[in-house]
Amino acid sequence: MVEFLWIIIALPLAGAVFLHFFGRYLREPLSGWLASAAVGGSFAFAVAAAMPFLQGGEHAETLLLWEWMPAIGANLEILWDPLSALMVLIVTGVGFLIHVFAIGYMHGDERFHRFFTNLNLFAASMLTLVLAGNYAMLFLGWELVGLCSYLLIGFWYVRAAPPPAAKKAFVVNRIGDFGLMVGLMIVFSAFGTLSYSGIFERAGAELTTGVATAVGLLFLLGAAGKSAQIPLYVWLPDAMEGPTPVSALIHAATMVTAGVYLIARSAAIYELSTVAQITVATVGALTALWAASIALAQRDIKKVLAYSTVSQLGYMFLAVGTTAYVAGIFHLMTHAFFKALLFLGAGSVIHAMSDEQDMHKMGGLLKKMPVTGWTMAIATLAIAGIPPLAGFWSKDEILGSAFARGGWFSALWVIGLVTALLTAFYMTRQWVMVFLGEPRWDEDKHPHESPAVMTFPLVVLAVLSVVGGLINTPFRLTLEHFLEPAFEMVSMQRPPEGWAMFALLAGLSVLAGLAGAAAAFLTYRQPEQGWRGFETGFEPLWGTWEGAYHVDDIYGRVIVAPGRKAAEAAAFAVDLPVIDGAVNGVARVVRGVGDWARPLQTGFVRNYGALLLAGTVTVVIWLVVGS
């Protein structure tokens, strides 16, 4: 089975190549179904290949596909262990549902097949990233998903907003990639190889704490870029300019979790540096709180979800920073379920409202679109951490682990608890604003339930959001046993032992969730003046939140404007006079010499003859007299 694992990557890649060349000849839904089938096929294959891990006792296997640069350990090789298997299952499983949803959502788009080409290319790239057996191949996938993200954010490039958003995502990610690249160089100079097996087995013996800290922090910079953490999270909200299935697939469920995966994969390096662990956890917790507070006040239905995603990714960073890797990956999985569902639900709403995204102009949609409404309600409860839905179990495990680690992490636990309250508040606010209350939409809108091709993925994801958390409860730690082989060489933080502690911690987080949800429900159930008054009551804080703390302005003034100035100085003060001057100067000297020497060429044969003769005579005289 393992020797055929390359099929998992090859199927979507083949789909992308085929659709790129022949997609235009296919009728509209066919290219979408083809792309979905490619990803679905990968999923089926991954399920079959992951079976040995479920039965237990199986260890990681690597499959060498092609020796690229064996001297530095950079080959195309697949590492098949429980961690990569789980990531592949998430990417292909959720990816398949989103592909199917997109068939309905992208209906009527004139570049329908191109969309699925890019979507399939993304799936292949993401699978390359998670299946990589060394850092070089991981980096390859890392850059490829960045490219696909760029292509898909800017998919509607004729509109005004998407191209700058795509560019922003690309440039901000470049800052993170710089960190990852320098980190990889340090790793290479320390071990002489980029292969996972070569690094992780020797890390404990050969890596000093200082180097491990440097690598850990540089990897964190890379992960912060890809996974939208402070200070590089600013691209993700803008990335919502892409089509909604893209937001669901790339900017919620899969690509943005690559940073979490990177840190979890590099657990053996983080194991050696407490400083790096604390930094990762602190960045995560602060991002969680920061983004959650921004999400409170957003009006755009997708912006709420975007900031919510940043916030939830912060939870995952908190988890992996606490070395609760299983909890982080667990939350990654449950988040993929309910956040993909929320995005697809939002997409369904936007679709029904003919591209309206302002929640102030929605309301009362539950009667018009019951399937979307109820599935989104499930996702809202799941992310709010209401038991027994998926989000409760994973979030509680993260918070419990942070609490159990103690010390500085206790403070992070408090932040996480506050964030849980805010999360419940803003998600409930969104759901009530969109689905309950009086209709506030414009006269010309005629909301309607989406077709089955769109509601089917919603229902499947809703079921997963309900039961997905049950695979790793304190009663039955299936996921932990599943992932154990991948983390057997590192020490892992676990939630506190004992039922009393569990009940206390879970009770607190459920209380926070319920309080937030109830507050939002009661506030936004009121008529419009009521909740508008509630929001203005928080001024000027509310405006600051709605403006996302004006971070974009600050970055624009502190980083972008000076950068632009420096670029202009380099272009007009250095490049033009110095570089261009040197090049043009050489040309001018040559031309001057030519002008001076040109009259020598008179064009008269006799002049040349006389010179020739004079030269000959001179040589003869010199020979005769000189010798």
Added chain:
Amino acid sequence: MVDPGWYMALAGALFLIGALGLLIRRNALVMFMCIELMLNAVNLTLISAGRALNDINGQVAVFFILVVAAAEVVVGLAIIVAIFRLRASASVDELSELKG
């Protein structure tokens, strides 16, 4: 036997006439003849030196030079004829397109 020095003097005189003609005359055909004169002046020195030193190599070299000169004449005359057909004149002063 005549003193070889006279042959050398004659060759030098012929070479000088050829060189002066080349510099002074404008007709391409005449200039070409002057070049031939210079060439044969050199041939004369080779032959007389070979005779004076009793060495056959001087004459051998002249045979080779004559053969090559015959080929050169063919090419040179062909070029002059082509120029004449093109411009109805053989004056080299009109052929000054390479002037800088």
